[in-house]
Amino acid sequence: MTLFFFFLQLRKPLVEKLRRERINSSIEQLKSLLSPEFLKQQPDSKLEKAHILEMTVCVLRRLQQQNQQQRRLLNHINKLQSSSNNNLREADFSLLSSTVQTSITKEKSPVNSAVWRPW
Numbered sequence: 001m002t003l004f005f006f007f008l009q010l011r012k013p014l015v016e017k018l019r020r021e022r023i024n025s026s027i028e029q030l031k032s033l034l035s036p037e038f039l040k041q042q043p044d045s046k047l048e049k050a051h052i053l054e055m056t057v058c059v060l061r062r063l064q065q066q067n068q069q070q071r072r073l074l075n076h077i078n079k080l081q082s083s084s085n086n087n088l089r090e091a092d093f094s095l096l097s098s099t100v101q102t103s104i105t106k107e108k109s110p111v112n113s114a115v116w117r118p119w
Helices: 002-038 049-108
Strands: none
Touching: 002 049
């Protein structure tokens, strides 16, 4: 049993080191993604990890707000289009209905009962 605890004690620092390396790598990736936008604000200062994370949160929130605004705009456009399509369908139906009625009335009149011949 003591050998097992000894093994865990040796392994724990290694696991912790790997965890810190993953965190640092991810923060560096975030920094490289954010750098064009945020280096303009603070070109000479060294960015702390906490600052990089805060900037990432700000960017993600702004993107989320833009996405929500775009979704609202698209929903509004879709509603306008469906409303416009419904109005067009009703107008087409009334136009078609009046055309059919005119055609039926013409068929009943004796003047148009002669067959038209192109020769």
